[in-house]
Amino acid sequence: MHHTLIACHECDLLHRVTPLTQGGIARCTRCGALLYRRRRGSIDSCLALTMAGLILFGVANAFPLLAMRVGEDTQQAVLASGVVQLWQQKAYALSALVLMTSILAPLAKLTLFALVLAPLRLGHRPPHWAAGAFRVALGLAPWSMMEVFLLGVMVAMVKLADTADILLGPSLFAFGLLIPVLAWVSASLDPEVVWDRLEVRQ
Numbered sequence: 001m002h003h004t005l006i007a008c009h010e011c012d013l014l015h016r017v018t019p020l021t022q023g024g025i026a027r028c029t030r031c032g033a034l035l036y037r038r039r040r041g042s043i044d045s046c047l048a049l050t051m052a053g054l055i056l057f058g059v060a061n062a063f064p065l066l067a068m069r070v071g072e073d074t075q076q077a078v079l080a081s082g083v084v085q086l087w088q089q090k091a092y093a094l095s096a097l098v099l100m101t102s103i104l105a106p107l108a109k110l111t112l113f114a115l116v117l118a119p120l121r122l123g124h125r126p127p128h129w130a131a132g133a134f135r136v137a138l139g140l141a142p143w144s145m146m147e148v149f150l151l152g153v154m155v156a157m158v159k160l161a162d163t164a165d166i167l168l169g170p171s172l173f174a175f176g177l178l179i180p181v182l183a184w185v186s187a188s189l190d191p192e193v194v195w196d197r198l199e200v201r202q
């Protein structure tokens with residue numbers, strides 16, 4: 001009888017592939033890593049969402065998040081303003097953390113997804129670093145916390161509403177859209193499809 005074998009991409013333990021029901025998940029019996037699941041349309045939809053995410057990220061960073069008006073004085077804030085302000089107030093660790101969670105991690109995740117998925121979608125041979133890049137992209141997920149940042153912005157807006165006029169910037173709307181798109185990028189992807197295409201599975 002013919003069986004297909006699959007090696008765990010985390011610990012290399014061999015498993016026999018068995019058919020799954022819709023939405024079923026197979027995990028490694030040794031380390032619990034996700035081996036495969038039954039889902040369809042993975043690379044196409046994930047790449048489309050990734051490109052949408054990159055455009056929204058560009059808009060979210062290019063335009064003001066909000067503007068504050070106190071009397072005659074108007075101040076605009078872009079996404080990176082918080083990072084710069086914290087740095088100037090010598091809160092270096094916090095500044096680096098905000099930079100990482102609200103800018104670098106989401107950008108790196110989207111960029112790496114695009115670099116790995118685009119060649120697969122176009123039928124090109126993926127670059128030799130694709131498997132490493134994809135592993136990093138999956139590992140970045142917990143570091144991407146734009147929703148926490150947006151929550152902080154909203155709390156600040158409510159608190160400042162009494163003392164200043166708050167004007168919402170175009171970036172705030174792009175930012176609000178980017179958060180569900182980022183979650184959707186991960187949810188639409190079946191990592192095993194990518195491991196399989198990258199020939200990590202033996």
Ligand SMILES: [Zn+2]
Binds near residue numbers: 008009010032
């Ligand atoms: Zn394993």
